[in-house]
Amino acid sequence: MERKTTIHDIARELNTTAATVSRALNNHPSISAATKEMVRETAARLNYRQNKLASSLRSGRTHTIGVIIPSAEISFFGSVVHGIERVARSKGYRVLLFQSNEDPSCEAEGIEALLQSKVDGIIASVAKETTRYQHYLEVKERNIPLVLFDRVDDSLQVPSVVIDDYKGAYMATMHLIEQGYTRIAHISGQQHIKIFNDRLRGYADALRVRGLPVEDDLIAYGKVSVDSGRDCTDKLLSSAVPPDAIVAVEDFTALGAMQSIKRIGLHIPREIGLIGFANEAFSSYITPSLSTIDQQTIKMGEEAALLFLDLRKKKENGQTNAEKIVLDPVLLIRESSQRINV
Amino acid sequence: MERKTTIHDIARELNTTAATVSRALNNHPSISAATKEMVRETAARLNYRQNKLASSLRSGRTHTIGVIIPSAEISFFGSVVHGIERVARSKGYRVLLFQSNEDPSCEAEGIEALLQSKVDGIIASVAKETTRYQHYLEVKERNIPLVLFDRVDDSLQVPSVVIDDYKGAYMATMHLIEQGYTRIAHISGQQHIKIFNDRLRGYADALRVRGLPVEDDLIAYGKVSVDSGRDCTDKLLSSAVPPDAIVAVEDFTALGAMQSIKRIGLHIPREIGLIGFANEAFSSYITPSLSTIDQQTIKMGEEAALLFLDLRKKKENGQTNAEKIVLDPVLLIRESSQRINV
DNA sequence: ATGAAAGCGCTAACAC
DNA sequence: GTGTTAGCGCTTTCAT
Numbered sequence: 001m002e003r004k005t006t007i008h009d010i011a012r013e014l015n016t017t018a019a020t021v022s023r024a025l026n027n028h029p030s031i032s033a034a035t036k037e038m039v040r041e042t043a044a045r046l047n048y049r050q051n052k053l054a055s056s057l058r059s060g061r062t063h064t065i066g067v068i069i070p071s072a073e074i075s076f077f078g079s080v081v082h083g084i085e086r087v088a089r090s091k092g093y094r095v096l097l098f099q100s101n102e103d104p105s106c107e108a109e110g111i112e113a114l115l116q117s118k119v120d121g122i123i124a125s126v127a128k129e130t131t132r133y134q135h136y137l138e139v140k141e142r143n144i145p146l147v148l149f150d151r152v153d154d155s156l157q158v159p160s161v162v163i164d165d166y167k168g169a170y171m172a173t174m175h176l177i178e179q180g181y182t183r184i185a186h187i188s189g190q191q192h193i194k195i196f197n198d199r200l201r202g203y204a205d206a207l208r209v210r211g212l213p214v215e216d217d218l219i220a221y222g223k224v225s226v227d228s229g230r231d232c233t234d235k236l237l238s239s240a241v242p243p244d245a246i247v248a249v250e251d252f253t254a255l256g257a258m259q260s261i262k263r264i265g266l267h268i269p270r271e272i273g274l275i276g277f278a279n280e281a282f283s284s285y286i287t288p289s290l291s292t293i294d295q296q297t298i299k300m301g302e303e304a305a306l307l308f309l310d311l312r313k314k315k316e317n318g319q320t321n322a323e324k325i326v327l328d329p330v331l332l333i334r335e336s337s338q339r340i341n342v
Numbered sequence: 343m344e345r346k347t348t349i350h351d352i353a354r355e356l357n358t359t360a361a362t363v364s365r366a367l368n369n370h371p372s373i374s375a376a377t378k379e380m381v382r383e384t385a386a387r388l389n390y391r392q393n394k395l396a397s398s399l400r401s402g403r404t405h406t407i408g409v410i411i412p413s414a415e416i417s418f419f420g421s422v423v424h425g426i427e428r429v430a431r432s433k434g435y436r437v438l439l440f441q442s443n444e445d446p447s448c449e450a451e452g453i454e455a456l457l458q459s460k461v462d463g464i465i466a467s468v469a470k471e472t473t474r475y476q477h478y479l480e481v482k483e484r485n486i487p488l489v490l491f492d493r494v495d496d497s498l499q500v501p502s503v504v505i506d507d508y509k510g511a512y513m514a515t516m517h518l519i520e521q522g523y524t525r526i527a528h529i530s531g532q533q534h535i536k537i538f539n540d541r542l543r544g545y546a547d548a549l550r551v552r553g554l555p556v557e558d559d560l561i562a563y564g565k566v567s568v569d570s571g572r573d574c575t576d577k578l579l580s581s582a583v584p585p586d587a588i589v590a591v592e593d594f595t596a597l598g599a600m601q602s603i604k605r606i607g608l609h610i611p612r613e614i615g616l617i618g619f620a621n622e623a624f625s626s627y628i629t630p631s632l633s634t635i636d637q638q639t640i641k642m643g644e645e646a647a648l649l650f651l652d653l654r655k656k657k658e659n660g661q662t663n664a665e666k667i668v669l670d671p672v673l674l675i676r677e678s679s680q681r682i683n684v
Numbered sequence: 685a686t687g688a689a690a691g692c693g694c695t696a697a698c699a700c
Numbered sequence: 701g702t703g704t705t706a707g708c709g710c711t712t713t714c715a716t
Contacts, residue, residue, distance in 0.1 A: 004709095006488045006708095006710085007709075007710070008709080008710095016686075016687085017686075017687055017688080018686075018687055018709085018710075018711090019687065019688080019689095019710095019711080019712080020685085022709095022710065022711060022712090023685095023686085023711090023712095026711085030685055030686080031685065031686080032685060032686095035685080035686085043570035049454075049458060050458055050709090050710085051399070051458070051460065051708085051709050051710070052458040052460070052710095053395050053398050053399045053404075053459070053460050053708085053709080053710090054399050054457050054692090054708070054709035054710040054711090055710055055711075056395050056692095056710090057393070057395045057396050057399055057692050057693070057694090057708090057709080057710075057711095058691080058692050058709080058710045058711045058712080059692085059710080059711060059712090060692075062395075071420070072414050072419075072420035072423060072439075073417045073420035073421060073424075073623065075415045075417075077414075078415035078420075079415060081414055081441070082414075082415075082441075082443075085441070094455050096438055096439070097414075097438075097439035097440075098439075099420075099423070099424075099427070101424075112391075113436050114389060115391055116392055116393070116394040117395070118393065118394070118395050121534035130548070142395055208707075226627070234405050259627075262629070281415065281624070282512050282623070282627060282628070283598050285568070285601075285624060285628060286624070286627060286628050286629065287604070287628065294688075308703055346693095348692095348693055348694085349693075349694070350693080350694095358702075358703085359702075359703055359704080360693085360694075360695090360701055361694095361696085361703065361704080361705095362701085362703075364693095364694065364695060364696090365695090365696095365702085368695085372701055372702085372703080373701065374702095376704085377701080392693090392694085393692085393693050393694070395692085395693095395694090396692070396693035396694040396695085396708090397694055397695075398694090398708095399692090399693085399694075399695095399707085399708050399709070399710090400693080400694045400696080400707080400708050401694080401695060401696085402693045402708075441685080480697075492713075630708095660708060666689080685716100686709085686715100686716085687714105687716080688713105688714090688716100689702080689712100689713090689715100690711105690712090690713085690714105690716080691710100691711095691712095692709105692710090692711090692712105693708105694707100695706100695707095695708090695710090696705100696706090696707100697704100697705085697706085698702075698703105698705085698706105699702100699703080699705095699707090700701105700702090700703085700704100
């Protein structure tokens with residue numbers, strides 16, 4: 001195994017010192033252009049590669065942002081990560097990705113790993129099952145910049161970026177009302193997760209504004225999955241006075257609802273309207289295509305990265321505050337909810 | 343900003359030395375149980391957290407595997423990563439993820455970053471557009487364990503895990519033949535990518551074995567995307583003697599094909615059969631559900647991680663070889679191809 | 685514009 | 701079983 005070349009090797013070759021080489025490589029202003037040129041040439045010739053470990057150990061900065069996502073198999077998160085990466089990369093940061101698999105202890109492990117790796121900051125979306133936030137609190141207490149997105153917890157008091165879930169659900173419900181649906185049900189999720197509760201409120205308020213009934217029988221509480229969406233819909237449709245439209249808490253739930261509706265043989269959107277939330281990749285592909293609320297994923301990632309950069313700067317100045325960015329949801333009208341004007 | 347506690351702080355507290363603390367924390371055999379206990383207690387009390395940077399710099403090992411995937415938005419890769427993580431974690435490794443976004447230069451950057459971070463090894467799937475393998479060769483030359491999965495390049499001579507793409511396409515085509523389709527088309531991808539070429543051969547051989555025509559008119563070469571699948575199918579269906587079934591090179595292509603077929607108004611599977619490749623998450627959700635070839639993603643990830651572990655061991659013994667693991671594909675028969683026995 | 689020297693936090697020989 | 705010492709490869713004062 002060949003020894004790796006270090007800045008000392010380059011220094012020896014050029015009859016100079018490691019300090020000069022280091023400065024040249026880092027484009028330090030007080031190094032002459034000539035020296036920089038020579039150093040770079042020699043570095044390339046010797047196939048030199050900087051050891052980030054040593055560099056970071058010494059400088060105290062890794063130029064790495066740790067990102068924790070619940071699952072890489074949900075395209076929403078993949079897309080947000082793209083946004084984060086775009087901004088991060090342009091500012092010289094790299095992104096280290098961790099999946100929590102929706103599991104709080106795995107999430108804690110991930111945070112631990114990121115802290116040990118001395119990342120410069122953490123951007124995260126909270127796992128569905130997480131109810132205690134000790135591991136996140138510790139990040140904050142250690143003064144490591146922490147930014148949350150989408151699934152946030154306000155009690156943590158950290159900067160975050162979300163879309164207006166209340167407004168999204170309100171828009172979705174209003175859209176169904178305008179399409180002439182009058183008995184509109186909602187499949188919600190775990191109520192300790194803020195975004196699900198917000199969507200529930202948006203749904204209910206839209207009905208109220210238009211004088212439509214907000215009945216307990218019209219609201220199902222599921223676990224936010226295809227299976228749960230199917231089960232909840234089975235129940236809703238078999239009730240005494242079934243709904244003629246459904247607002248699903250997100251697209252996978254809507255997918256389950258669609259399966260249930262098809263099995264019963266009702267026509268979407270003629271006999272029953274359906275709208276999801278998230279604009280998952282598959283939502284435009286399925287038949288009928290699923291109306292949904294777009295969450296501005298790329299923008300969400302970009303804003304999260306910008307919040308992190310902000311936080312770093314403020315940290316240097318000793319400032320601190322918990323800015324909250326709220327993005328506007330976008331209503332996407334597709335086949336599943338379009339009963340008129342077709 | 344509070345100073346971080348180090349092993350020296352713990353040592354001072356206990357009137358011992360950093361070395362002892364380090365050994366205790368690492369569960370070194372020659373440290374007494376009593377000492378270990380005290381050290382651990384004090385470490386916990388002082389809220390100590392190991393600095394992996396320093397540890398890795400000194401020991402030369404990071405216990406990190408770098409994984410390069412073309413895109414986090416394709417569930418196939420997310421799933422393989424799960425498999426990798428499962429094995430890696432059980433052996434004390436963590437996984438650092440990088441997206442190449444199917445872009446060769448981004449891929450090279452990712453490798454560079456991983457090398458600088460001194461990962462213990464790299465597991466990768468090659469970006470679609472990559473045709474030169476210099477960046478991968480360098481990994482190998484630097485003696486960093488490198489394992490490829492799915493999209494591999496045999497000329498690199500590194501261990502790899504793939505499924506038998508030839509066999510998968512052969513099975514898919516044979517299944518369509520058995521369902522009574524007689525004029526079966528294939529939408530392929532870029533031919534410099536081995537797996538696409540393998541699938542093409544599997545398709546052709548199945549037809550030959552059963553004495554069906556293998557015509558140039560029945561083979562379309564696309565770019566492996568929903569759009570490309572749609573365009574290719576438009577072309578295939580508008581030909582003089584259109585096919586009565588299509589083997590798509592993968593599921594997104596099949597999705598595009600399905601859109602095209604629906605637009606024309608043909609019934610799947612009665613008038614035209616369709617099968618994909620990959621078992622993407624959406625394939626079971628769409629209507630009609632898509633028959634496809636499962637690629638054993640979790641297993642693929644697990645095997646890739648095992649190959650890496652193997653490689654590490656062999657490296658210590660100075661051995662080297664390029665084992666290739668070939669997994670068996672699994673035919674999933676769903677609605678889109680099932681014309682008989684319904 | 686460059687050099688000398690110190691040290692980031694940890695581990696690993698080698699002592700005893 | 702524990703202490704001593706050295707140094708991983710780099711950056712960063714402080715000199716000059």
